[in-house]
Amino acid sequence: MPLLETRALNKRFGGLHVTNNVDLALEVGQVHCLIGPNGAGKSTLFRLILGEHPPSSGAILFAGEDITALKPFQRIRRGMSVKFQVPGIFKALSVRQNLEIAMQHHYDPATLREEIGALLDFLNLTADAGRLAGNLSHGQKQWLEIGMAVSLKPRLLLLDEPTAGMSPEETHATGEMVKRLNAEGMTVLAVEHDMAFVRQVADQVTVLHLGKVFAQGTIDAIVADERVAAIYLGQATAQEAAHDTSHAQTGGVHA
Numbered sequence: 001m002p003l004l005e006t007r008a009l010n011k012r013f014g015g016l017h018v019t020n021n022v023d024l025a026l027e028v029g030q031v032h033c034l035i036g037p038n039g040a041g042k043s044t045l046f047r048l049i050l051g052e053h054p055p056s057s058g059a060i061l062f063a064g065e066d067i068t069a070l071k072p073f074q075r076i077r078r079g080m081s082v083k084f085q086v087p088g089i090f091k092a093l094s095v096r097q098n099l100e101i102a103m104q105h106h107y108d109p110a111t112l113r114e115e116i117g118a119l120l121d122f123l124n125l126t127a128d129a130g131r132l133a134g135n136l137s138h139g140q141k142q143w144l145e146i147g148m149a150v151s152l153k154p155r156l157l158l159l160d161e162p163t164a165g166m167s168p169e170e171t172h173a174t175g176e177m178v179k180r181l182n183a184e185g186m187t188v189l190a191v192e193h194d195m196a197f198v199r200q201v202a203d204q205v206t207v208l209h210l211g212k213v214f215a216q217g218t219i220d221a222i223v224a225d226e227r228v229a230a231i232y233l234g235q236a237t238a239q240e241a242a243h244d245t246s247h248a249q250t251g252g253v254h255a
């Protein structure tokens with residue numbers, strides 16, 4: 001049984017059909033990346049899975065249970081966790097205090113100290129534990145946010161462009177974190193533009209285009225798929241024609 005499944009999922013905003021009959025299945029233990037040109041509907045699908053938008057029709061199942069009507073907090077309680085692109089960390093508190101807030105109600109004080117210590121190590125933030133979160137580098141803030149998202153050991157981790165704005169080194173370190181979490185049993189769904197990251201972590205890749213599942217497979221199959229290359233190329237051509245490359249993909253589909 002898949003850990004997460006969407007069945008004939010649809011979302012319309014007025015006349016705009018943004019999620020179009022999407023069937024997606026995430027097997028337990030998989031790292032699944034969702035890619036696609038700008039406006040393909042990735043964020044919307046992500047928000048449907050989280051329960052931030054109600055779908056127009058279709059169903060979402062988590063571990064076999066129909067969660068379509070559940071609120072986000074009820075989904076989180078069942079074992080979903082999310083890291084959004086914009087960090088939701090408390091800037092005026094230290095790194096350690098941020099983790100304490102996320103974890104304090106779930107562990108006794110001695111275990112809490114141990115768990116935070118292990119998580120700081122995992123995040124490469126041990127030396128920065130006492131620093132104000134607001135003073136961390138961009139990459140470190142993203143890692144702290146990942147730490148808060150995984151601190152309660154969710155079954156499914158949802159990542160929204162986890163490497164946006166990161167250097168190649170930071171991107172690679174983030175990929176290693178995702179692989180370690182996955183090796184410990186966490187299932188991961190990541191919306192991502194960075195193809196090096198996708199290649200590093202993904203077992204399975206789903207390409208969305210105009211709200212539909214356009215292609216699915218391993219990263220090698222996706223990169224070799226000329227139809228996939230064409231939709232990215234089409235976008236580049238359209239953007240060049242409009243003299244607007246400000247929303248260009250970082251890296252395109254060529255890994």
Ligand SMILES: Nc1ncnc2c1ncn2[C@@H]1O[C@H](COP(=O)(O)OP(=O)(O)OP(=O)(O)O)[C@@H](O)[C@H]1O
Pocket residue numbers: 013016018036037038039040041042043044045
């Ligand atoms: N709340 C909303 N109301 C109306 N239209 C929306 C809403 N949210 C998204 N859309 C539209 O749905 C389409 C898909 O947007 P979405 O953000 O899901 O795409 P995306 O693949 O995540 O794009 P990007 O890679 O640029 O983040 C876009 O045309 C967008 O304008």
